[in-house]
Amino acid sequence: KNQVEQSPQSLIILEGKNCTLQCNYTVSPFSNLRWYKQDTGRGPVSLTIMTFSENTKSNGRYTATLDADTKQSSLHITASQLSDSASYICVVSYLGDMRFGAGTRLTVKP
Amino acid sequence: GAGVSQSPSNKVTEKGKDVELRCDPISGHTALYWYRQSLGQGLEFLIYFQGNSAPDKSGLPSDRFSAERTGGSVSTLTIQRTQQEDSAVYLCASSLRQGGFDTEAFFGQGTRLTVV
Numbered sequence: 001k002n003q004v005e006q007s008p009q010s011l012i013i014l015e016g017k018n019c020t021l022q023c024n025y026t027v028s029p030f031s032n033l034r035w036y037k038q039d040t041g042r043g044p045v046s047l048t049i050m051t052f053s054e055n056t057k058s059n060g061r062y063t064a065t066l067d068a069d070t071k072q073s074s075l076h077i078t079a080s081q082l083s084d085s086a087s088y089i090c091v092v093s094y095l096g097d098m099r100f101g102a103g104t105r106l107t108v109k110p
Numbered sequence: 111g112a113g114v115s116q117s118p119s120n121k122v123t124e125k126g127k128d129v130e131l132r133c134d135p136i137s138g139h140t141a142l143y144w145y146r147q148s149l150g151q152g153l154e155f156l157i158y159f160q161g162n163s164a165p166d167k168s169g170l171p172s173d174r175f176s177a178e179r180t181g182g183s184v185s186t187l188t189i190q191r192t193q194q195e196d197s198a199v200y201l202c203a204s205s206l207r208q209g210g211f212d213t214e215a216f217f218g219q220g221t222r223l224t225v226v
Contacts, residue, residue, distance in 0.1 A: 006152075009152075034214065042219065043114075043201060043203075043216075043217030043218055043219050043220060044153075044201075044203075044215075044217050045217075046214050046215075049214065087152070089152070089153060091215065098141075098143070098205070098215060099155070100145065100153050100155060101152070101153075102152025102153060102154075103152040103153060
């Protein structure tokens with residue numbers, strides 16, 4: 001059973017719109033959570049990292065939030081651009097190990 | 111090189127043949143992961159190596175899949191008697207353990223395997 005669940009599986013939005021991706025995890029004890037962006041045909045690249053004590057972190061138009069009590073994280077993308085079309089992967093570290101979500105496939109259309 | 115290197119970048123093989131995929135992690139990284147990504151699908155965990163510990167093989171889909179990591183560095187993923195459903199991009203990632211936890215994972219560009 002995957003211990004990191006992401007939703008939705010895929011999402012299509014119009015350029016300029018905002019969107020929010022979800023990540024729920026069950027792994028414990030929790031160390032940190034990362035969001036990765038994977039462009040088509042490329043390897044994933046880290047966007048943000050949050051530890052247990054952090055609730056929110058921004059990287060340009062990307063804002064990640066974390067609720068360690070409910071074990072939920074979200075990635076909010078503001079004013080989407082065509083280049084945001086990619087897969088977004090949530091990765092949770094625990095007990096010296098990492099578990100990856102299956103990702104959300106985002107398509108931004110003009 | 112400075113990043114994770116995978117080879118070959120593309121591999122086309124006939125059904126039933128064996129293939130070997132190679133991953134060169136970042137020097138000094140103790141953790142190494144193999145994932146695969148089928149067309150339009152998310153990442154599927156295959157196997158995890160951490161230093162000299164026994165690898166976590168819980169993601170290997172069948173006994174046709176095996177992996178080894180020699181000298182704590184280079185890793186080889188072997189698929190025996192390949193099937194068409196093995197066609198996917200196989201991604202390798204490495205990370206450094208600090209303070210008992212793995213730091214950011216750096217990914218290779220992947221090997222695109224096509225079984226015909």
